[in-house]
Amino acid sequence: MKKAFIFWFTGLSGSGKTTVATAIKTILESHNYSVLILDGDNVREQLHVHLGFTEQDIKKNNSLIADLCQTYRNDYDVILVPIISPYDISREQARALLGDGFFEIYFSADLATVMKRDIKGLYAKAERNEINNLIGYSPSNIFEPPQCSDLVVNSGIDSIKQSVEEFYRFITEKMKCDFC
Secondary structure, three states, X not given: OOOOEEEEEEOOOOOOHHHHHHHHHHHHHHOOOOEEEOOHHHHHHHOOOOOOOOHHHHHHHHHHHHHHHHHHHHHOOEEEXXXXXXXXXXXXXXXXXXXXXXXXXXXXXXXXXXXXXXXXXXXXXXXXXXOOOOOOOOOOOOOXXXXXXXXXXXXXXXXXXXXXXXXXXXXXXXXXXXXX
């Protein structure tokens, strides 16, 4: 029976989480691994539309995503979870629930860098006060950088290619040692 390795991403919006997850999925599938991406935006749009962006709703969304990982764990080799996951407590709870084979990946990029990228236009909206609760930007929604992630991807400095290569090396090492 399969028991997926779960790679739980954390990082500001625009730090490259979804971009790297998509690239890694393509690479792993080319090696005949089954891969599920539980992207934060997609899960929220499809399953958790009732949740907003208050601290309580964000924590609830993260908890529900951890439950989805548990539900799909036996159906895939790898589950990639590119979500912001801004709170230590949510990441700790996900690790406790999912146990062996769970790895926290921190996509490190400073606010200035992600604001320059602003792929979704969120930071521009926040600057114009059209969004008042943007995680990591608005005082009401802080981002707690993890202190001891299993891997730090320096996506604020490294290119996408470098980030993908670094993360791929990490994944293959973890998969070789079968839940080290």
